[in-house]
Amino acid sequence: MNSRNELSQKSNVSTPIPVIDLQLFLLGDTEAKKVIAEQIASALQETGCFYLKNHDIPTNLIAQTFAQAKSFFALPLEEKKQIALTEKCHRGYIPMGMSSILSEQFYFGREINPEELDAVDHPFHQPNQWLQNPPEFREVMLQFFTACHASTLKILAALAIALKLPESYFADLHSEQNHAMGLHHYLGTSELSQAQNIRLGEHTDGNTITYVFQHEIEGLELCSKNGEIIPVPLIPDTVIVMAGEILQRWTNDQVYATKHQVAIPHTSQSIQPRYSFAFFASPNNDAEIASPDNCLGTNKTAKYPPIITRDFYHQRNNQNKSLLIDSKN
Secondary structure, three states: OOOHHHHHOOOOOOOOOOEEEOHHHHHOOHHHHHHHHHHHHHHHHHOOEEEEEOOOOOHHHHHHHHHHHHHHHOOOHHHHHHHEOOOOOOOEEEOOOOOOOOOEEEEEOOOOOHHHOOOOOOOOOOOOOOOOOOHHHHHHHHHHHHHHHHHHHHHHHHHHHHOOOOOOOOHHHHOOOOOEEEEEEEOOOOOOOOOOOEEEEEEOOOOOEEEEEEEOOOOEEEEOOOOOEEEOOOOOOEEEEEEOHHHHHHOOOOOOOOEEEEEOOOOOOOOOOEEEEEEEEOOOOOOEEOOOHHHOOOOOOOOOOOEEHHHHHHHHHHHOOOOOOOOOO
16 A cells, blocks of 8 residues: 555645545556555545545536535525524524534535435435525535535445455445535634634544535644544645545444544634535445445454444434534424
């Protein structure tokens, strides 16, 4: 496997987080794909995180998505609250101060057909909420969602190759697109005290893999296995890829679910508004999360019993606090 330094050598930013070029995986032959797959597996095993460059999400689509997000968050509060997220529907808008995260947020997923609503008893398995105007917001967000879905399938394929599994092993179990997208607007200096340094507390994501897009302002930090806080600097034209709890469980702890948080950068002289997106890739509702034999090690023992995706999320949600503060919905 390539060393961390080799993986990062083409980045102009100094960081211990690997930088992986996906181009050879997208365009190369079988041997080239194996090389990139090994790099991805190594990064997920060592740090649970890496930068991905030359991915297949169009740069102009990312720019359009950030522009639309800025326009949405600039709308009057009362207008945004028309599509407020509730405890019964985890899609929509969360105002600043209504969650433990020091940001205003907007969540959505794929469009759900009415006949699907009774299939899963989960607050995210609800219809998206959109404002009627401007219609471009919905159109761009759904395009971006589709592009992220297609890209994450390639990362899952690469990991399967590295683990000597069929290339479609993980990707086939993400065909329903039961993913979530979260948009965040962390407010600027006039709205937030410098003393509130941590904007989003340390946590791991519950899903398979997460794509994080930072825009102009840094703030994301990793929490390493030994407790070290590692800033995640901006590297142009990259997306940050992090492993989640499902992938750690699926691979029998071979992959490390990344603890991370969002803070005000220590180098900041003033607190600037910060925009970021997170795409949470998640398996099909009925997919069985069970460690394949290739991940069991020498003792051939699985650390976790098999579990269906919907049951995993149900158990996880029961262990976590309410998404909203003092919600009565």
